[in-house]
Amino acid sequence: MLRNVFFKSLQEQQRSLFWWVIGLSALNIVTILFYPSFANRPELNEIFEDLGPLAEAFMGPIEDFTSPEGFIDSQLFSFMIPLLFVAFGIFSGSGSIAGEEERGTLDLLLSNPLHRRQVILEKFGANLIAMALLGVGTWIGLVAGAVMVSMDISWLRLAEATVSSALLGTSFGALAFALGSARGKRGTAAGVSAAIGVAAFLLNTLVPLVELLEPLTRISPFHYYNSAMPLFNGLDPLHAFALVATTAVLFIVALVTFERRDLGIG
Amino acid sequence: MTTGFGDVIHLESLTKFYGETRALHDIDLTVRVGEVFGYLGPNGAGKTTTIRTLFDFIRPTSGKATVLGLDSQADAREIRRRVDYLPGDIALYDRMTGRELLKFLANLRGGVDWNYVEQLAERFQSDLNPRIRTLSRGNKQKIGLIQAFMKRPELIIMDEPTAGLDPLMQQEFYALVEEVKAEGRTIFISSHIVPEVERICDRVGIIREGELATVEDVHVLKDRALHQLEFRFAQSVPPEVFANLPGVRDVVVEGTTLNGTVVGSPDAMVKAAANYEVVGLTSRETSLEDVFLAFYDGDSPNAA
Numbered sequence: 116m117l118r119n120v121f122f123k124s125l126q127e128q129q130r131s132l133f134w135w136v137i138g139l140s141a142l143n144i145v146t147i148l149f150y151p152s153f154a155n156r157p158e159l160n161e162i163f164e165d166l167g168p169l170a171e172a173f174m175g176p177i178e179d180f181t182s183p184e185g186f187i188d189s190q191l192f193s194f195m196i197p198l199l200f201v202a203f204g205i206f207s208g209s210g211s212i213a214g215e216e217e218r219g220t221l222d223l224l225l226s227n228p229l230h231r232r233q234v235i236l237e238k239f240g241a242n243l244i245a246m247a248l249l250g251v252g253t254w255i256g257l258v259a260g261a262v263m264v265s266m267d268i269s270w271l272r273l274a275e276a277t278v279s280s281a282l283l284g285t286s287f288g289a290l291a292f293a294l295g296s297a298r299g300k301r302g303t304a305a306g307v308s309a310a311i312g313v314a315a316f317l318l319n320t321l322v323p324l325v326e327l328l329e330p331l332t333r334i335s336p337f338h339y340y341n342s343a344m345p346l347f348n349g350l351d352p353l354h355a356f357a358l359v360a361t362t363a364v365l366f367i368v369a370l371v372t373f374e375r376r377d378l379g380i381g
Numbered sequence: 382m383t384t385g386f387g388d389v390i391h392l393e394s395l396t397k398f399y400g401e402t403r404a405l406h407d408i409d410l411t412v413r414v415g416e417v418f419g420y421l422g423p424n425g426a427g428k429t430t431t432i433r434t435l436f437d438f439i440r441p442t443s444g445k446a447t448v449l450g451l452d453s454q455a456d457a458r459e460i461r462r463r464v465d466y467l468p469g470d471i472a473l474y475d476r477m478t479g480r481e482l483l484k485f486l487a488n489l490r491g492g493v494d495w496n497y498v499e500q501l502a503e504r505f506q507s508d509l510n511p512r513i514r515t516l517s518r519g520n521k522q523k524i525g526l527i528q529a530f531m532k533r534p535e536l537i538i539m540d541e542p543t544a545g546l547d548p549l550m551q552q553e554f555y556a557l558v559e560e561v562k563a564e565g566r567t568i569f570i571s572s573h574i575v576p577e578v579e580r581i582c583d584r585v586g587i588i589r590e591g592e593l594a595t596v597e598d599v600h601v602l603k604d605r606a607l608h609q610l611e612f613r614f615a616q617s618v619p620p621e622v623f624a625n626l627p628g629v630r631d632v633v634v635e636g637t638t639l640n641g642t643v644v645g646s647p648d649a650m651v652k653a654a655a656n657y658e659v660v661g662l663t664s665r666e667t668s669l670e671d672v673f674l675a676f677y678d679g680d681s682p683n684a685a
């Protein structure tokens with residue numbers, strides 16, 4: 116496990132990742148266990164409809180809350196799962212370079228035969244793998260819940276929706292990573308990323324209430340996360356690409372800014 | 382590569398500003414192969430800034446640094462491969478044990494003989510099993526020292542290496558420095574402890590407020606060192622007997638107690654005192670300020 120910076124960085128996240136996986140899969144299972152009591156009550160659909168557009172904004176534009184997809188999308192993929200993936204991304208992204216720099220261990224790490232860009236690459240790679248593992252854990256929780264209540268839902272579609280969440284989380288993780296690499300401040304990196312995350316979420320959910328402003332949602336990563344409804348239709352390649360491209364650009368920002376500045380003087 | 386000639390470290394008009402603060406100003410410095418070089422200066426003088434420039438953690442505002450003939454910026458990775466480093470105020474990975482940390486660093490560096498690591502740990506009486514978080518400051522410092530020595534690099538750069546070490550461990554460290562030197566390898570040490578530098582270094586650079594005041598062989602520093610001596614005699618003594626001795630100044634007699642400052646060897650003063658009955662003797666350690674005074678004072682300290 117201590118062979119290089121990549122494995123070391125992954126190992127540092129091991130314990131927290133473990134609890135994130137436990138938490139997310141438990142959330143999924145427990146939520147899905149409530150499904151049978153929803154499924155037999157189609158009148159709930161009307162109640163939700165009466166709640167109006169604000170509820171729709173937060174729970175997704177779903178006709179049928181009592182179908183398996185409708186239930187999981189409204190209860191998990193509209194809010195909780197993306198929120199937690201974004202939080203995990205920011206947590207691990209801000210902890211990478213900025214965490215190391217604030218704890219003062221960056222000097223020790225970079226006294227080894229490494230290029231700065233190599234440290235960026237390996238730490239970023241470790242974060243990608245951590246996010247992927249969280250995705251796998253989340254998916255297993257969804258499938259386990261579905262099996263327990265004999266829900267009729269495609270495991271592949273569950274995986275595609277989870278991948279979409281992981282891509283969303285990764286793009287905010289990359290934002291926190293880039294801010295941390297550029298400034299070396301963990302708290303700032305996490306705080307600014309979280310603020311942008313909340314703004315992007317609200318932009319995507321509230322702005323469509325005003326029809327004229329609807330196109331504005333296209334600047335929010337949340338639009339590319341769920342507007343194509345991957346749980347129903349599968350992953351939209353263009354939307355997935357938009358999230359990957361955002362991540363790639365932020366990764367390059369991290370590389371360039373970290374290469375240029377004085378380290379450990381903040 | 383350890384043998385052969387040339388400069389191990391070469392600084393050329395090295396200047397560094399932190400915003401408005403000038404940390405280094407036009408430093409020119411050369412460290413030669415095989416020497417133990419002491420970089421001496423008070424707090425905030427610019428020692429850490431200089432050292433962190435050598436590893437490309439900090440970019441000079443102007444000027445240039447080469448290490449082993451390699452450019453500090455362009456060849457940073459190669460420098461890091463061939464030079465090992467003890468950071469000042471070292472921060473280690475707290476959650477690892479000493480052994481895990483050293484294994485990790487050994488993996489990153491390659492070419493580390495683990496037997497030698499165990500040997501170093503034994504010499505420093507360093508227990509590698511507990512988590513680093515639980516270690517005392519001095520015991521953390523020992524882990525830092527072990528990692529700096531373990532690869533036997535041709536150059537070791539250490540920022541205040543004895544900070545936090547007890548006297549016994551300091552001796553062990555000095556012995557290790559001797560061994561490295563005997564193998565023809567080079568050591569660069571920053572310090573603000575004069576006796577330490579006197580003891581282990583061949584040459585000394587004195588830095589103050591970002592400027593290099595002087596670079597001298599260490600025996601020159603010793604010649605200029607100040608000794609504050611206090612003698613207590615059985616009866617009162619005539620001050621003029623002492624005041625006129627070579628290198629002695631600031632003689633004050635109060636009752637049967639005599640205070641004086643000696644530049645260089647205290648031999649003459651001690652011999653003069655021996656003519657009277659001495660009931661007590663105190664010698665105060667030379668402080669860095671005293672050394673600076675000796676360097677900057679008008680009356681030539683080398684008159685002896």
Ligand SMILES: Nc1ncnc2c1ncn2[C@@H]1O[C@H](COP(=O)(O)OP(=O)(O)OP(=O)(O)O)[C@@H](O)[C@H]1O
Pocket residue numbers: 379380381399402403404422423424425426427428429430431469573
């Ligand atoms: N990050 C920073 N931002 C602004 N000024 C700094 C910073 N780091 C150091 N300085 C200033 O640069 C000067 C040199 O600092 P440096 O840390 O190199 O001193 P030093 O000789 O290592 O001191 P010490 O013996 O206390 O370790 C000091 O005046 C210090 O205040």
Ligand SMILES: [Mg+2]
Pocket residue numbers: 428429430469540
């Ligand atoms: Mg310092």
